Amino acid sequence: MKIGALARKTGTTAETIRYYERTGLLEEPPRTAGNYRDYGSTELARLRFIRRARDLGFTMAEVRQLLSLSDDPSQSCEAVDSIASLHLREVDRKLGDLRKLRTELRHMVDDCQHGAVGECRIIEVLSG
Amino acid sequence: MKIGALARKTGTTAETIRYYERTGLLEEPPRTAGNYRDYGSTELARLRFIRRARDLGFTMAEVRQLLSLSDDPSQSCEAVDSIASLHLREVDRKLGDLRKLRTELRHMVDDCQHGAVGECRIIEVLSG
DNA sequence: CTTGACCTTGTAGCCACTACAAGGTGCATA
DNA sequence: TATGCACCTTGTAGTGGCTACAAGGTCAAG
Numbered sequence: 001m002k003i004g005a006l007a008r009k010t011g012t013t014a015e016t017i018r019y020y021e022r023t024g025l026l027e028e029p030p031r032t033a034g035n036y037r038d039y040g041s042t043e044l045a046r047l048r049f050i051r052r053a054r055d056l057g058f059t060m061a062e063v064r065q066l067l068s069l070s071d072d073p074s075q076s077c078e079a080v081d082s083i084a085s086l087h088l089r090e091v092d093r094k095l096g097d098l099r100k101l102r103t104e105l106r107h108m109v110d111d112c113q114h115g116a117v118g119e120c121r122i123i124e125v126l127s128g
Numbered sequence: 129m130k131i132g133a134l135a136r137k138t139g140t141t142a143e144t145i146r147y148y149e150r151t152g153l154l155e156e157p158p159r160t161a162g163n164y165r166d167y168g169s170t171e172l173a174r175l176r177f178i179r180r181a182r183d184l185g186f187t188m189a190e191v192r193q194l195l196s197l198s199d200d201p202s203q204s205c206e207a208v209d210s211i212a213s214l215h216l217r218e219v220d221r222k223l224g225d226l227r228k229l230r231t232e233l234r235h236m237v238d239d240c241q242h243g244a245v246g247e248c249r250i251i252e253v254l255s256g
Numbered sequence: 257c258t259t260g261a262c263c264t265t266g267t268a269g270c271c272a273c274t275a276c277a278a279g280g281t282g283c284a285t286a
Numbered sequence: 287t288a289t290g291c292a293c294c295t296t297g298t299a300g301t302g303g304c305t306a307c308a309a310g311g312t313c314a315a316g
Contacts, residue, residue: 004262014263019304034312036263045255052254056236057229060303066254073246080250081240088233095230098223101185105216108184112209118201122208126180126194127173132293142294147273162281164294188272257316264311273301280295286288 001039010047129167138175
């Protein structure tokens with residue numbers, strides 16, 4: 001499988017895959033005679049893992065940890081759980097922030113009387 | 129007021145204020161005899177406006193537009209409203225995404241039996 | 257034998273800061 | 287008067303997680 005095919009199978013782009021390789025998230029794959037990267041099912045699975053974790057909002061650093069933990073199936077699951085739980089708390093915090101922000105924004109927009117900027121509630125709120 | 133004092137009054141840092149100046153969000157202030165930036169209440173108000181807008185999640189580009197709109201109080205408020213409404217929709221979209229993500233993450237963490245990595249639900253979910 | 261899709265490397269850009277380094281200023285204290 | 291120290295100055299480079307080129311190489315179909 002060439003890089004473009006792998007990209008299509010994982011909803012990524014060739015650029016992103018090469019970026020993951022550069023940053024050590026993916027190992028350098030073997031090459032074809034024409035110097036093209038040549039991927040198999042191992043790399044496909046690893047990239048899918050990465051993409052799922054990234055879609056769930058894990059940072060690259062967390063993904064790196066999760067990958068190395070998943071490489072050793074006999075280990076205790078504690079470390080995995082702690083990374084995920086920490087991330088969940090972080091997501092909860094962000095949700096709270098975003099909800100507050102939405103409320104403020106909503107009030108601002110609702111109060112706007114669509115008149116002149118001089119009496120605009122939005123500008124007023126921002127001006128303090 | 130020197131840059132540090134302005135930073136403290138606005139919950140910013142001197143670095144960020146200089147960055148705003150570099151990128152044209154703030155104008156170059158007058159200087160003292162010793163070449164220190166010298167701010168007054170106009171700059172304080174402008175920076176407060178910027179910080180409030182940024183805290184509400186507006187991008188620098190949006191802040192730039194809002195600033196120039198607020199500079200002309202006789203204009204119609206429509207443009208302001210449209211920027212804010214667009215941003216509100218964007219925040220709503222992000223909230224939706226984050227809520228979905230939180231649900232998935234929650235299930236993952238709840239299903240973890242705290243055993244070995246080999247049977248870890250979290251790793252399983254990520255592995256697909 | 258040419259076209260065109262794909263691949264290669266390398267470099268630079270995005271956003272909104274943040275973090276230095278190396279040196280200048282200004283005020284209180286010994 | 288000297289010194290220490292907090293603060294300021296400019297300039298440059300780094301962060302995360304990609305994304306966007308440019309300039310050239312490879313390969314299968316027509």
